[in-house]
Amino acid sequence: GAGVSQSPRYKVAKRGQDVALRCDPISGHVSLFWYQQALGQGPEFLTYFQNEAQLDKSGLPSDRFFAERPEGSVSTLKIQRTQQEDSAVYLCASSFMSGAGYTFGSGTRLTVV
């Protein structure tokens, strides 16, 4: 498609459950970012890929969070043993090359109950 696609759109997880969130970036986009947006807040950086290389994961809040992009296109953000504080919208963004603007997906709203 023409945009960044994220799935699922909504996810409800029981506390302690593992979840996997998918991001399908725009074809040919080298850079891919994950952000976490808590309710009423601005997005916060989680991690960044350039092709398949994860160049920055400084924003991942704990070792329960793991992201991968094995073939340099689709990326998966995995959260293990989910906690209530993980409830947020997870946004994916991609960019062709430079830092001058990114295209965001519609996000995955994760609710941990």
Added chain:
Amino acid sequence: AQSVTQLDSQVPVFEEAPVELRCNYSSSVSVYLFWYVQYPNQGLQLLLKYLSGSTLVESINGFEAEFNKSQTSFHLRKPSVHISDTAEYFCAVNRNTGTASKLTFGTGTRLQVTL
């Protein structure tokens, strides 16, 4: 490191009135500046951006923002708002390096337009 401050969490305004959403940033390096808009239950959409050149940038739907380096500001303005402009607006910056770098966002300003 960069930081972004959006001074107003909510801005109520009547339709057809002018509006200004304030954004100030802090950075030790040169930056690119962005405004994104987020409609309910949707992702972020790029509204406009400043990369270089003219300090006044415009969007296709009547918004404009002016980069003021001395005041480290990038305020968003529209001379006459419409009901459909009701949304959350986020100011963001990233390092001006020519390569991809993470965006740092402000906490957002909720623009509420009423009749």
